[in-house]
Amino acid sequence: xxxxxxxxAHVTVFEGDSVELRCxxxxxxxIYLSWYIQHHGHGLQFLLKYYSGNPVVQGVNGFEAEFxxxxxxxxxxxxxxxxxxxxxxxCAVAGAGGYKVVFGSGTRLLVSP
Amino acid sequence: GGIITQTPKFLIGQExxxxxxxxQQNFNHDTMYWYRQDSGxxxxxxxxxxxxxxxxxxxxxxxxxxxxxxxxxxSLTVTSAQKNEMAVFLxxxxxxxxxxxxxxxxxxxxxxx
Numbered sequence: 001x002x003x004x005x006x007x008x009a010h011v012t013v014f015e016g017d018s019v020e021l022r023c024x025x026x027x028x029x030x031i032y033l034s035w036y037i038q039h040h041g042h043g044l045q046f047l048l049k050y051y052s053g054n055p056v057v058q059g060v061n062g063f064e065a066e067f068x069x070x071x072x073x074x075x076x077x078x079x080x081x082x083x084x085x086x087x088x089x090x091c092a093v094a095g096a097g098g099y100k101v102v103f104g105s106g107t108r109l110l111v112s113p
Numbered sequence: 114g115g116i117i118t119q120t121p122k123f124l125i126g127q128e129x130x131x132x133x134x135x136x137q138q139n140f141n142h143d144t145m146y147w148y149r150q151d152s153g154x155x156x157x158x159x160x161x162x163x164x165x166x167x168x169x170x171x172x173x174x175x176x177x178x179x180x181x182x183x184x185x186x187x188s189l190t191v192t193s194a195q196k197n198e199m200a201v202f203l204x205x206x207x208x209x210x211x212x213x214x215x216x217x218x219x220x221x222x223x224x225x226x
Contacts, residue, residue, distance in 0.1 A: 006155075034214070034215075036215070036217075041219075042219060042220075043117075043203055043205075043217030043218050043219045043220055044156075044203070044205075044215070044217045045217070046214040046215065046216075049214065090155065090156065092215075099144055099161060099163050099169070099209055100158065100161065100169070100171070101146065101158070101161075101215060102158060102172075103148070103155050103156040103157075103158075104155055105154055105155035106154070106155050
């Protein structure tokens with residue numbers, strides 16, 4: 001079965017800083033990886049996903065993530081954050097051929113002005 | 114575009130009560146999910162339904178029942194509400210081709226007195 005770990009519960013940066021949110025997974029086969037964002041009081045919204053091909057994937061609002069099979073990671077990055085990026089970010093994994101989607105515990109990003 | 118509607122938005126119950134949460138989607142998606150989100154924590158998968166008339170248990174299915182009445186709707190029942198329980202229940206749907214995006218509803222917030 002697949003598992004996903006987000007080691008940082010909270011990350012605080014200043015507006016304009018770069019940020020990396022970490023995600024590590026465990027699964028023995030082909031895997032789908034995604035990132036979602038949750039603003040306070042709302043459901044989750046899709047940011048980006050990876051299954052195969054170029055390990056660096058681009059998402060909405062300047063976010064990108066890089067898949068590393070050797071590190072079992074799919075870290076999310078943004079070069080210059082805005083205050084509106086403050087939210088909780090979730091990493092999700094699903095095994096290929098399966099429908100079960102498992103989420104990490106989330107990382108709360110706070111962007112200070 | 115489509116939308117996922119969860120009803121009710123807020124649900125207050127009594128200890129031991131059976132409570133039902135409803136989810137409707139107009140994306141015409143085959144697969145639907147129920148997740149539980151506790152305050153400050155990640156999402157835990159309760160049930161999912163790959164297609165109409167299918168039910169699959171997630172990691173947190175004990176204490177819950179689910180029903181996929183038709184393609185567009187997926188209900189979740191808390192079989193016996195626990196005193197002081199507070200959580201948000203999130204419904205999602207997707208059209209599984211190759212790791213397609215999950216679309217989420219805004220959630221039902223449960224409080225048990």
